Every structure is written in structure tokens, then in C-alpha cells.
Amino acid sequence: xxxxxxxxxxxxxxxxxxxxxxxxxxxxxxxxxxxxxxxxxxxxxxxxxxxxxxxxxxxxxxxxxxxxxxxxxxxxxxxxxxxxxxxxxxxxxxxxxxxxxxxxxxxxxxxxxxxxxxxxxxxxxxxxxxxxxxxxxxxxxxxxxxxxxxxxxxxxxxxxxxxxxxxxxxxxxxxxxxxxxxxxxxxxxxxxxxxxxxxxxxxxxxxxxxxxxxxxxxxxxxxxxxxxxxxxxxxxxxxxxxxxxxxxxxxxxxxxxxxxxxxxxxxxxxxxxxxxxxxxxxxxxxxxxxxxxxx
Amino acid sequence: xxxxxxxxxxxxxxxxxxxxxxxxxxxxxxxxxxxxxxxxxxxxxxxxxxxxxxxxxxxxxxxxxxxxxxxxxxxxxxxxxxxxxxxxxxxxxxxxxxxxxxxxxxxxxxxxxxxxxxxxxxxxxxxxxxxxxxxxxxxxxxxxxxxxxxxxxxxxxxxxxxxxxxxxxxxxxxxxxxxxxxxxxxxxxxxxxxxxxxxxxxxxxxxxxxxxxxxxxxxxxxxxxxxxxxxxxxxxxxxxxxxxxxxxxxxxxxxxxxxxxxxxxxxxxxxxxxxxxxxxxxxxxxxxxxxxxxxxxxxxxxxxxxxxxxxxxxxxxxxxxxx
Amino acid sequence: xxxxxxxxxxxxxxxxxxxxxxxxxxxxxxxxxxxxxxxxxxxxxxxxxxxxxxxxxxxxxxxxxxxxxxxxxxxxxxxxxxxxxxxxxxxxxxxxxxxxxxxxxxxxxxxxxxxxxxxxxxxxxxxxxxxxxxxxxxxxxxxxxxxxxxxxxxxxxxxxxxxxxxxxxxxxxxxxxxxxxxxxxxxxxxxxxxxxxxxxxxxxxxxxxxxxxxxxxxxxxxxxxxxxxxxxxxxxxxxxxxxxxxxxxxxxxxxxxxxxxxxxxxxxxxxxxxxxxxxxxxxxxxxxxxxxxxxxxxxxxxxxxxxxxxx
Numbered sequence: 001x002x003x004x005x006x007x008x009x010x011x012x013x014x015x016x017x018x019x020x021x022x023x024x025x026x027x028x029x030x031x032x033x034x035x036x037x038x039x040x041x042x043x044x045x046x047x048x049x050x051x052x053x054x055x056x057x058x059x060x061x062x063x064x065x066x067x068x069x070x071x072x073x074x075x076x077x078x079x080x081x082x083x084x085x086x087x088x089x090x091x092x093x094x095x096x097x098x099x100x101x102x103x104x105x106x107x108x109x110x111x112x113x114x115x116x117x118x119x120x121x122x123x124x125x126x127x128x129x130x131x132x133x134x135x136x137x138x139x140x141x142x143x144x145x146x147x148x149x150x151x152x153x154x155x156x157x158x159x160x161x162x163x164x165x166x167x168x169x170x171x172x173x174x175x176x177x178x179x180x181x182x183x184x185x186x187x188x189x190x191x192x193x194x195x196x197x198x199x200x201x202x203x204x205x206x207x208x209x210x211x212x213x214x215x216x217x218x219x220x221x222x223x224x225x226x227x228x229x230x231x232x233x234x235x236x237x238x239x240x241x242x243x244x245x246x247x248x249x250x251x252x253x254x255x256x257x258x259x260x261x262x263x264x265x266x267x268x269x270x271x272x273x274x275x276x277x278x279x280x281x282x283x284x285x286x287x288x289x290x291x292x293x294x295x
Numbered sequence: 296x297x298x299x300x301x302x303x304x305x306x307x308x309x310x311x312x313x314x315x316x317x318x319x320x321x322x323x324x325x326x327x328x329x330x331x332x333x334x335x336x337x338x339x340x341x342x343x344x345x346x347x348x349x350x351x352x353x354x355x356x357x358x359x360x361x362x363x364x365x366x367x368x369x370x371x372x373x374x375x376x377x378x379x380x381x382x383x384x385x386x387x388x389x390x391x392x393x394x395x396x397x398x399x400x401x402x403x404x405x406x407x408x409x410x411x412x413x414x415x416x417x418x419x420x421x422x423x424x425x426x427x428x429x430x431x432x433x434x435x436x437x438x439x440x441x442x443x444x445x446x447x448x449x450x451x452x453x454x455x456x457x458x459x460x461x462x463x464x465x466x467x468x469x470x471x472x473x474x475x476x477x478x479x480x481x482x483x484x485x486x487x488x489x490x491x492x493x494x495x496x497x498x499x500x501x502x503x504x505x506x507x508x509x510x511x512x513x514x515x516x517x518x519x520x521x522x523x524x525x526x527x528x529x530x531x532x533x534x535x536x537x538x539x540x541x542x543x544x545x546x547x548x549x550x551x552x553x554x555x556x557x558x559x560x561x562x563x564x565x566x567x568x569x570x571x572x573x574x575x576x577x578x579x580x581x582x583x584x585x586x587x588x589x590x591x592x593x594x595x596x597x598x599x600x601x602x603x604x605x606x607x608x609x610x611x612x613x614x615x616x617x618x
Numbered sequence: 619x620x621x622x623x624x625x626x627x628x629x630x631x632x633x634x635x636x637x638x639x640x641x642x643x644x645x646x647x648x649x650x651x652x653x654x655x656x657x658x659x660x661x662x663x664x665x666x667x668x669x670x671x672x673x674x675x676x677x678x679x680x681x682x683x684x685x686x687x688x689x690x691x692x693x694x695x696x697x698x699x700x701x702x703x704x705x706x707x708x709x710x711x712x713x714x715x716x717x718x719x720x721x722x723x724x725x726x727x728x729x730x731x732x733x734x735x736x737x738x739x740x741x742x743x744x745x746x747x748x749x750x751x752x753x754x755x756x757x758x759x760x761x762x763x764x765x766x767x768x769x770x771x772x773x774x775x776x777x778x779x780x781x782x783x784x785x786x787x788x789x790x791x792x793x794x795x796x797x798x799x800x801x802x803x804x805x806x807x808x809x810x811x812x813x814x815x816x817x818x819x820x821x822x823x824x825x826x827x828x829x830x831x832x833x834x835x836x837x838x839x840x841x842x843x844x845x846x847x848x849x850x851x852x853x854x855x856x857x858x859x860x861x862x863x864x865x866x867x868x869x870x871x872x873x874x875x876x877x878x879x880x881x882x883x884x885x886x887x888x889x890x891x892x893x894x895x896x897x898x899x900x901x902x903x904x905x906x907x908x909x910x911x912x913x914x915x916x917x918x919x920x921x922x923x924x925x926x927x928x929x
Contacts, residue, residue: 020815024727030719031728031736034743034787041754063356064349064593095647103641104648115918117651122838122914123907124845126878127658129885130903134661144386145368156654163651189640217747220847220878224885226370228340230352232359233366241340241368246749246848253753253852254501257524261757269750276747372886379893465771465872470883471687492685492692495773495857495873497883502773506855506873509760509772 042273048266057267061232062248066259071268074248076234077147078216078275081244084151085158085215090208092155093162094197097204100163101170102192121160128157129224137225144226148238153221158211165207169200202290209283213276219246245272337573342370343377343391344474346518347560349593350416351391354584358577365573374474375400378563385409388568389578392561393419393474393518394481410566412613414578414606416585418596420519420548421478421556424504424529428511431459434533434540437483437555443514444468444479445488452512460512466494467506467515479516482555504529519543520594549596560595566613575614582606662907665900669693672894678901684858684875686884686895693898695905700861701775701874705850708779708870709786709843714836716783717790718825721832724791725798726820737795744788752852755781760853773855773873781853782846789839790832793921797831798824834921841913845906847878856883877906 052066060070096117104110132153136142142149173196181191222244229251231243249272252265341351348371355367372381374392382390383404396404396411404411423440425432431452435443439456443449443464452459468490469475480490495506503515508528515529522531522543533540536554547553562581568574582603584590590597598606670678673693681694720740724733759777764770801824809819825832855873858880862868875883884899 017815020817023817023820024723027719027723027727030716031723031740031791033716034720034784035736035739037784038743038746041758044758045754061356061359062352064352068356092647092650095644096651099641099644099648103644113648113651116655118918119911119914120651120654122841122845122910123658124847124878124910126845126847126881127662127903127907127910130881130900131654131658131661133885134665134900135657145370159654160651187637189637192640213745217749219747219749220851220882223882226885228342228368228370229348229886230355230370231366231368232355233363236337236364236366240338240366243368246747249753250749250848250852253749253756254497254505265753265757269753272747272750276745280745489690492683493857493859495855497856502856505756505772510769513771 045266045269048262049270052263053267053270057264058271062230062251066257066264069252069260069264071245071248071271073231073234074243074245074268075271075275077231077242078244078246078272080235081147081150081154081242082212082216082279084147085155086208086212088151088155089159089162089211093159093208094166094204096159096163097166097170098192098196101167102188102196117160117163121164124220125157125218126220126224128153129221131156132221132225143239145222145228145241146239147235147242149225150222150227150242150244153225154215154218157218157221158215161211161214162208165211166200166204169203169207170196172203173199202286206283206287209279209286213279213283216244216276216279217246217272219244219250222247223250245275337365337571339365339367339389339574339577340381340387341368341389341391341562342372342381342387343389343562344374344393344560345371345469346393346419346473346475346520347391347416347562349520350560350585350590350595351562351581353589353593354581355577357584357589358580361580362573362576365577367577373470373476375471375477376473379403382411382563382565383407383409385565385567388565388571388574389581390563391416392563393558394478395561396563397477408567411563412566412569412609414562414564414582414585414609415559415598415602416562416581417560417590417598418548419558419560420543420545420553421475421516421558422519422522422543423514423516423532423534423556424507424522425514425532426507426511427527427530429530432532434535436535436537440483440534441485441488444491445484446491448491462512465506465510465513466491467503467513468494468496469503469517470496475517478558518594519545519548523594545591545594545596564610564613566617569610569613570617575610578610579607582610658907662900662904665897666904669894669897669901673898673901679905682860684880686880686898691894693894693901695877695902697858697860698875698877698880698902699905701854701858702844702876702878704775704861704869704874705779705782705846705854705876706840706843708775709783709846710836710840712780712783713786713790713839713843717787717835717839718794718832720787720791721794721798721835722820722825724795726816726824737792740788740791743784744786746785748785748846748848749852751781751785752778752849755849755853767867767871770871771855771873773853773857774871775854775874776870778850778854779870781849782843785846785849786839786842789842790835793835793838794828794832797828797835800831801827830920830923834917837913837917837920841910841917844913845878845910847882850876851879851882854879856880877902881906 057070058075059072060068061073063069100110100113132149136149136152137144177195177199178191181195186194227243227247228241230248231241235242245268249265249268252260252268255261348369351369355369359365359367374394377387377390378392378396378400381387383400385407396413423435442455449455449464451461451463453461469479476490484490497503501521503517504521504525507513507515522529531543533542534553534556541547541553543553543556548557551557564574564578569578585598586600586603587597678693678695680696681692682696683692683694684697685692724737728736755777759780760770760772760774763777770776805823805827806819809823854876856875856879857873858875881899881902884895
């Protein structure tokens, strides 16, 4: 690949060396631009959250006075929602990936499904919100803004990502293992169950968990299915109204008082990012554990 | 991501986990069909006016700490949006409103077998605000407001008064689903004209504060609460209704001097919902708290003891009817 | 798709039925993706068609006033489309050059170690929730911009564009880098052999050779910017207005409304109504879906060309 050329690079005169150096600096600056900007913003928001992000904030319901405001219902709502989404997407995503990788022939239908999945991954999340509104709220009458509707809607949204990740993991299982299994007289089902799935499971889990990280930050679909502006208690059933952290942050972000702008909302943002970071760390831990095991 | 080819020894199973997961997912799907069978969760659902929202938010926040097993949710949909889309179709128990329920909304409700019961929860001084840097204006007449806010009205400050700057207005107002919009249109614009529609419309009043605070030539209007929260960020205009300029304040609203923009705030309960003890408890709590400092803390005039008694009478009558 | 196929060694027919049942279950899972697409199309079309029965599609697509609820109601989607274009244009001005240069750095300059750190770090930009970006734009970016542009509004297209631009950098850089890495080394070596510097190799060999991959990444990134919702809703405001091209500063320094923001505004209050405003939500949604879906398809098609070029 590109890396190989680096070693046998020619060292012709210094004529255009300067231009090369300048260009390298420019590309490096570009590569760092986004990261540095984000890092600065994160430092700002973390500094602003200091003094606001405390036990009281994590355990209280929202309140119009900044000192008494808390994120508890939204925090619980987000976690419950994520568990439900995992339960829906994991079996469906893995099932679809198994079909596409292990069963499907390389025909028209398969290519169509594949293209379709790639396209679904690019549909704006607000459109999935309309799907949830039209299908689950209006047609199936699951109630506007309920936990169940939100779980189904966001599940459909991240399903393509889960399928693609699971496919990659399954594809990375060497064919020699499958052939060995068949050689022992195993059927296709037995091979999938005993060889393919166990070996690709860490990859699948990593992909699913990363997709959940995307799910926990989604706001637009929740607004479209009518999740209430503010919820003061924790959900007590699948048909209960609930709130989620990004939803609460959206509500708070329109509060003009500086105590909210540079205090409560910052604390909410940091809470959301910490939960997101923990989810992603779990995914990375799983990946690293199995990567070391195999060496 | 999942670049982990060859390697660690395969463990058997995973099918059991897989089936378990599938089973749970299936059960959730089934739950959809068996909704009626499950016990009704204790919920109070509220939608409606963003003007009343701070009162509802404060009341609900205190309420759930006293009754942690009851889940309260509040949506900001605007008074009208709340009535026609949530309350009258029977989807919410309470609807906050910054104006009385309209006739067509009454009809829609009774068509669906919903009987709204009105409770007064405070008094507001609808406030017209400008940027603090706008030192050329302190007081406007209702007529000037009409000129500014009606369709095809003034485009530049100088169009209204010649000594005002020759700069375009930036408009921030309430969205059409909002009771504030209805009230403003009724009292300021009147029947003969339409409210302009080239303005930044929102049912979140706090957005208006941010907008007006951000540009020197902006003008906006909303509930007093949002002004009292941010007296330094924006400047409230006094209103001249032919009897001199009157500043919006809790006092002038209470005394009735701040005319015609002081107005009562309501919450409507569906009579049928009051049969649910959770809703009844919440409404009673709401009425009690509406007479306390909790309302003035968020920037409105609390109801008087007299109003509170009337509210409670109305609640008790409704409950007797149900029983 | 796995090349290993199971030899047909089965003796019992029960085994076969079970094998078939498994296959069927997995097939249904895969089919779900097609059902999702169908459901999206049908849901959008259903209400959008009811809407278009009352408002002609021509009036919808060419109307210059968007006022879905305020009398006199008007459903001209052009202000929303131009609003979306403003954001997309602004975001592209940042993400396209920055993303391309980033890809060049990663593919041509960075050592393996640097790349293994830098690449996932850049991917993080796409992982931050968009509502958080919106908040950043509103409370940190806009105040910073007001130092340079004192007349900037609280809600403005500029800060939203910048933040959306940053958000989509990884879409450009990742796909472009993949394309650049698949350019055969023989091309680079030939160029180095002629005495070219890395600058020349990057700009005259690698970039032209991977142009279809870069184009594909550009289209995908723009499609993402068009569909971006929360950041623009929070930071760019809710003023549907036709863009005045004679006043480019005014376009970026003031509040606009995008298609997505209009959908959120309608969705916040009208989600259960059966009103015309409610249906217009689906008409806008359909417009957005068609635009992004076409762009994704084109991107996929362009990308498949570069995959073929070097294989």
C-alpha cells in the first residue's frame, strides 16, 4: 500500500522540497483542524459543567430554576431505551448478516438487498422519525411518544449499521474453518452455530455496541414521534411516556438564562458524552480482549 | 472496526443466548397486541401552552418528588396545538392554555366525549421586548404594535416613527399554535388584518429571548416570565393604551393597569381523566401550588385565595358528577 | 459471501426441513431491510399524496412562502430548500477541502503509527451526537463569531454551517483515503522514479487516480449535510426565507430555516393532528428523502466505478 513507498522514496535535489514541506504542513493542519476544534469545545463544555454536574443534578427531575434542575428521568429513559434497542437490533441484525454472508448466492436479489442496506444507512434520521410517526403512532396506535415506539423507530434507524458490522465480522471468519466443519460432517446450521457465530461474536458485539452509541444520541426521531418536551418520572412500562438525554438537552438548549446555557445544559452534555464514552469503551474492551486472546 | 480474523478457540453455544434475545424481542412485539391486558401505568400527560410551561414544570417537578410512583410528562405544543391535536382527541389529561378554550375546540372535544374543565393558574403580562441597545424606544402604542406586526406592515423601524433608525426589523414571535399568538392577534392585530408571517416563529418562548438578545433591531413578544428571567438580556416596552405608558410587571398585571395585554392563564383538565386518582391528585396539587410563591418565582402572578377556592369547588363538582 | 459450501451429506429429511427453516428465518431478517424501505416510501407517500390532492405539487415546489399554519397559509417549499442549500454550501466549503487534505495526509504522509491514532480520532467527529453540536454552535461558536461579525444574529446560518462542516469531515476523509490507498503503488513508484516529490505525486497522480472515490465521498457528505437536523434546528433558527443572493453576508449572518428544521417545528406541535400542516410534514419529508436517496445512489454508483478501476 501507500506505506511501502515511503521507504524507497527518492531524494532528488532540494528544488521543490519547500513546496513539499509546506504542503505536508497544510495537510497535517487539515487533519488536525476538526479534532482540535472539537477538543476546544469539549474543554469549554467541561469547564462550564463544573459545579453543576453533581449528585443532585443526576438524581433530580427537571425544574425551571437552574439550581434545582436535574437529568434523572432522561438518564434512566436513555438507558432503558438503549437496552430495548439492543434486544431488537441484535437478533435481527445478526440474522440478516448470517443470511447475506452464509446463505445468499451472489444473485440479483442479494445485491439489491445489499445496496438497499447501504442506502438505508444514509437516510436522514428525521425521516425515520416520520416512519415511526406514520407506522407505529398512527397506523398501529402504539401511542405517541411512548418507549416502545421510540425503541422500534430508533432500532430501524441503526439496524443497517448493525447488519453491516455483523457482516464484516462474519466475513472475517476464515473459510478453512467452515471447510473443516463441513469435513467433519456438520450441517450448515451446525457450522454457523458452532464455528461461525462463536468466532465472529466479538466483532458483532463491538459493531452493535458502537451502533447503540449512535442510537443514544439521536434526537430528531424522538421529536417526530412526539416524545414530550419534559418528563418528570421514570418510565413505568413499555407504553409509558419517557424522555431521553438528547431530548432534554434540546429542551434546555432553548433556555436563555446563562445559568442554563453555561451550566445546566453543559452538565447535561457532559453526562451524555460520558455515557456515550462508556459505551464505546466497552466495545473497544471487547475487541481488545479477543484480539489479545487470538495471538 | 471488526477486523479480527483467525484466532481464539471457538466456544460452543451462543445459540441459547441468541434464542433468548430473539425471544425477548418477540415478547416486546407481542406486548403491542396485549396492551389492554397490562395494568394501566400511573401517568399524567400534559400538553399545551409554553407560557404556562414554567408553572407546570415547577409544579410537576415538586409533585414527582412527593409522589415518585406517578410519572408526569409535559409537552410544549402551544395552547391551540395542545387542544386540537392532543387534548380533544383524548391523548392528554391536561392542557395548559394562555387563553380560554375556543368554540371550535369545545365542539371538537365534545364530539370525542371529552369535557374540559377550566382552572385558573396565574396571571401573565404579555410583554413586548426589544434589544437593550435599542435606546430609541421605551414605550409603544397598541396602534404602533399593530403597524409593526400585521401582514404587509412596517419593514423598517423608521416606517413606524420617523426618528427611529432606518434599519429593518428582525421579528421574533409566538408560533401560530400558541395561545400567546392567538391572544396577541386578537388584542393587537384585530379582525381586519392578518398577523405577519415573515417572522421567526416558535412555541418555545425562550428562543425569542435568545433571538432578541442577539440583534439590536429585533422585536419580539411573549409571556412575562421569560422577561423576568432575563431582565438584563432584553428590554421590555411600556404599553400606551391611550392612558399613558404602563410598564409590564407583576403589580401592574395584578392591578389591571397593564391593559390590554395582561391575561389569565389556565389549565384544562379532561373530566374523564379526573376519575384516575393520579390525575386528580396532580390537579389538586397544581391548584394548591398556583396560589403560592412558586408561581411568582417563575415570573407570573399567583392566583388569589378566592380563585383557588373557585378552582377547588369546580374540581369537587366534577368529581361528584363522576361518582 | 462465503465460498465454502456444505456438501450434501444429509441422511435424514428432518434435518433438511430444519436447515430450511433456519434459512427462512435468516432470510426474513434480511428481507426486513427491504420492508423498511418500502414502509418509509409508503408512509411518506400516503400522507404526502393526501397533501398534494389539496396543494398542487407545482405550487409546493415553486412557491416562495412557507407558512404552514399562519393565515394565509402557504406551502411553498423553496425557502426551506434554499435554506438547506445555504447550510450545505457552507458546510461543503469547510468539509470538502479539509476532508480531502486530511485524506491526502493520512494516505500519503502519515506514518502507520500516526495514522492508527489520527484516523479513529477523526472518526470521533462523526460520533458526537448532533444535538451536542447544535448546542456548541449556539453557545460557543456564535459568540466567537460575533467578535468578527458584530451584526450576527443569535440564530444564524454561519455557525450552523461551520459545525455541520466539521461533523461531516470524517465522511469525506475516510472514503477518500480508502480510495487513495487503493491506488496501486506502481503508479506512485513510476512517478517517484521520474524525480517527483510527494507533493507532485499526491496532487498529480494519487488524487486524479482516486477521483471517483473522492467524488463519491463528496456526494455522500453533502447528502449528510442536507439531512442534518438537530444542529441546524438549534443553531440556525426558524425563519423560513428565500435566500437573497445579492446580500451574501446577510444570508449567512441571519436566521434561516432548513427543510429538516421545519419538520421538527411541525413535529413538535402537530404530530397527532390530521391537518394540512401535519400532511405537509410528510410532503417535506418525501422531498428530503428523494433528494438524499438519489444522492446516496449516485455516490454508490460512482464509488463502484473506482472499485472496478483497480481490481
